[in-house]
Amino acid sequence: MYWCFHCYGLNPEPSGPCRHCGREVAAPDGISFDQRLIWTLGHPDSDRAVLAARTLGARGVRAAAPRLAEIAVDAEDPFLSVEALRSLLQLEDPEALRPLLTELARSGPFVAAEIAREALQRSGTPNRSLAE
DSSP, rough: EOOOOOOEEESSSSSOOOTOOOOOSSOOOOOOOOHHHHTTTTTTHHHHHHHHHHHHHHTTTTGGGGHHHHHHOOOOOHHHHHHHHHHHHHHSOOOTTTTHHHHHHHHOHHHOOOHHHHHHHTTOOEEEEEOO
């Protein structure tokens, strides 16, 4: 089975119209490895998404930062949220992420909230600012 590049629907063939959305199953020509990793962040198999997030941070793919930030806040999978946040912190200065880190520290999944608090403390944000 093959995942549709557009809707993640499963298909019996690696190319041709997707049986779910009707678009081309295969990835567009010329897509880079890093772009495939960014695509994988939305994969329904959360293990694949977590590995993609980890790899994007390790590779220093700054183009992934907006998507990682979105996932850090909105992921239904707390493990993916944590990995997206860790990778984002590898790519961006915590000071630039202050609003996102503050939001996560206040209301994010438990482990993501802890990572956000630690990043804020390392960047010099006092604990009292999180209570405001």
